[in-house]
Amino acid sequence: MSMRPVIAAAALAFLTMLRPDAALADPATTGALNVPANRIVGLWSTLAELTPCGGGPTFEVTNNLLFHAGGTLTENIAPTPARNHGLGTWSYNAGSGWQLHLRFDRFADDAYAGFTTVDRELHMSPDGRELTGPVHATFYGADGSVLQELCGEATSTRLQ
Secondary structure, three states, rough: OOOOOHHHHHHHHHHOOOHHHOOOOOOOOOOOOOOHHHHHHHEEEEEEEEEEOOOOOEEEEEEEEEEEEEOEEEEEOOOOOOOOOOOEEEEEEEEEEEEEEEEEEEEEEEEEEEEEEEEHHHHHHHHOOOEEEEEEEEEEEEOOOEEEEEEEEEEEEOOO
16 A cells, blocks of 8 residues: 555645634745744734723724734834834734734923833734734833823724
């Protein structure tokens, strides 16, 4: 008996078990490894509802997030003199999903006024089109002191 048909059948069985959405990253065209962590790679539009963590009025924040293969991300916002674009990192845990950490600097009257960090837990929908989860933002003064903390929920929708 030849082993060739057995190997071919085993390979075919293995390939049918692969999830098609895990194949979003193609090393030949994107340079990204075809691993579950890279399912997040791409452009996402975000809407968050935040409130001061101790309570207060709720307000909306929107942005676009570009997740890069390898664990970095870029945040794009509407142009404003009050802050710059955010830069950050993301990580993946097979049991709990993704986490991101983002930082941007703030300005008042063209002078540095401090920075803000944003941390999110990201849970992806089964179809790979939506990320949801809690968000926590901490505003720091120019001296590094904590000025305010915001808590809430955010939803990101895949654009590409």
